[in-house]
Amino acid sequence: xxxAASLKKRLKYFDVDVSFSCASKSMMVMIGPSGGGKTTIIRxxxxxxxxxxxxxxxxxxxxxxxxxxxxxxxxKRRLGxxxxxxxxxxxxxxxxxxAFAAVDKKEVDGLFDLFKISHLRKRKPHMVSGGERQRxxxxxxxxxHPRLLLLDEPFSALDVITRRGLRxxxxxxxxxxxxxxxxxxxxINEALFLADEILPVVEGKNDDGWMxxxxxxxxxxxxxxxxxxxxxxxLVY
Amino acid sequence: MDYLALYVTLKLALVTTVIxxxxxxxxxxxLAYTRFPGKSLLEALVYLPMALPPTVIGFYLIIVMSPKGxxxxxxxxxxxxxxxxxxxxxxxxxIIYSIxxxxxxxxxxxxxxxxxxxxxxxxxxxxxxxxxxxVIIPNSLSGIAAAAVLVFLHSIGAFGVLLMVGGxxxxxxxxxxxxxxxxxxxxxxxAAGMIALSFIPIxxxxxxxxxxxxxxxxT
Numbered sequence: 243x244x245x246a247a248s249l250k251k252r253l254k255y256f257d258v259d260v261s262f263s264c265a266s267k268s269m270m271v272m273i274g275p276s277g278g279g280k281t282t283i284i285r286x287x288x289x290x291x292x293x294x295x296x297x298x299x300x301x302x303x304x305x306x307x308x309x310x311x312x313x314x315x316x317x318k319r320r321l322g323x324x325x326x327x328x329x330x331x332x333x334x335x336x337x338x339x340x341a342f343a344a345v346d347k348k349e350v351d352g353l354f355d356l357f358k359i360s361h362l363r364k365r366k367p368h369m370v371s372g373g374e375r376q377r378x379x380x381x382x383x384x385x386x387h388p389r390l391l392l393l394d395e396p397f398s399a400l401d402v403i404t405r406r407g408l409r410x411x412x413x414x415x416x417x418x419x420x421x422x423x424x425x426x427x428x429x430i431n432e433a434l435f436l437a438d439e440i441l442p443v444v445e446g447k448n449d450d451g452w453m454x455x456x457x458x459x460x461x462x463x464x465x466x467x468x469x470x471x472x473x474x475x476x477l478v479y
Numbered sequence: 480m481d482y483l484a485l486y487v488t489l490k491l492a493l494v495t496t497v498i499x500x501x502x503x504x505x506x507x508x509x510l511a512y513t514r515f516p517g518k519s520l521l522e523a524l525v526y527l528p529m530a531l532p533p534t535v536i537g538f539y540l541i542i543v544m545s546p547k548g549x550x551x552x553x554x555x556x557x558x559x560x561x562x563x564x565x566x567x568x569x570x571x572x573x574i575i576y577s578i579x580x581x582x583x584x585x586x587x588x589x590x591x592x593x594x595x596x597x598x599x600x601x602x603x604x605x606x607x608x609x610x611x612x613x614v615i616i617p618n619s620l621s622g623i624a625a626a627a628v629l630v631f632l633h634s635i636g637a638f639g640v641l642l643m644v645g646g647x648x649x650x651x652x653x654x655x656x657x658x659x660x661x662x663x664x665x666x667x668x669x670a671a672g673m674i675a676l677s678f679i680p681i682x683x684x685x686x687x688x689x690x691x692x693x694x695x696x697x698t
Contacts, residue, residue: 290598316601323602328595333617342613343603386603 243301245422250295258446269423271437279446280426284394289316321390322383329379330367336378337363344385353381373404391423480673483650484658492634495573503581511589529579537643569645576640580629588622628689
């Protein structure tokens with residue numbers, strides 16, 4: 243199955259206007275500066291934000307088509323969406339959270355083993371660390387057998403060590419999943435480490451030169467862009 | 480001591496609380512989460528009983544519940560009985576009298592829930608109804624408990640509305656606040672004092688209960 247989208251949406255400071263596709267078993271990383279419309283694009287794929295114009299096609303299903311007035315609800319898209327935080331329901335323990343929409347509740351134990359949080363199954367979300375919460379959030383999304391996995395900066399609230407560990411777990415997981423995965427980040431390391439394809443998004447539009455400009459000295463300006471320091475930092479940890 | 484009046488009071492407060500909690504939850508949901516034309520008008524209407532003198536509410540309830548009023552007439556043609564001066568009549572009056580005290584705290588509790596939780600529930604396949612039952616309600620238990628206790632305490636204090644709609648029939652519509660009033664009227668201060676005194680531990684116990692509920696919901 244392939245997800246193909248072409249989306250337009252007018253926002254306050256710029257317009258989103260992108261087209262992309264992502265095939266099964268592949269991970270597309272959407273990268274770009276914060277506030278550049280990446281989350282809006284992901285939300286349009288999930289059906290939580292309605293585009294002004296465009297199409298979202300998943301395999302042979304039309305999820306959204308402005309011309310034909312089709313807009314499938316988020317409930318029926320059957321996808322997994324991991325937010326930066328706030329995925330977990332505070333009133334449920336981790337096990338019940340992951341089993342919340344599970345196709346087969348027995349699979350949750352296996353997922354918990356895979357993500358090494360089995361010992362925390364009876365804890366409520368506020369009693370575990372941010373990294374453990376995000377592991378559980380991924381289990382929650384996977385237990386639903388998603389047809390498409392959306393990850394919106396899932397590790398950005400975590401410290402670097404935890405983030406690196408989770409990044410590696412996610413890379414391992416990628417080989418086991420058969421659905422397309424779209425991963426949003428503003429971290430170039432993460433993008434290079436995980437991506438099969440990279441889609442740089444700046445002010446709502448695809449900008450293929452953005453990464454190059456960010457990691458090299460911009461000619462004439464003499465200033466080093468902020469992102470340039472991050473690859474060097476990666477040597478430290 | 481007029482135990483019968485106390486019993487009617489507690490029964491009325493309990494029935495009002497249970498029914499009103501169920502009725503108020505969807506109203507609070509509508510007010511907290513949806514947008515529709517005339518919403519502010521509906522909201523003001525729901526809170527109106529709080530702003531009206533109880534005798535005014537009582538007056539209009541008499542009008543609609545009397546055998547000529549549309550509710551009273553419908554009820555009479557269905558059952559052959561009257562709504563006025565019955566326990567059912569004062570239950571309806573008590574529900575209308577207390578509705579703002581149920582809706583307001585529930586709306587506040589529902590509004591406090593992070594929208595991202597609801598969006599996550601939708602993405603996970605839950606309908607709006609299922610999200611209400613499985614996410615919103617369990618995460619607003621302290622607000623619902625607060626609403627229930629407020630309604631209970633407000634109902635045991637009702638006087639003017641109940642006197643107008645129900646009169647003072649022992650065992651049926653004579654509640655403790657009416658019994659106190661009548662005892663004082665007949666200069667029977669001892670009887671009035673006994674009933675008045677019995678309110679204090681009841682009200683106090685319920686306030687302790689709400690504190691306990693609040694603590695539990697936070698852990």
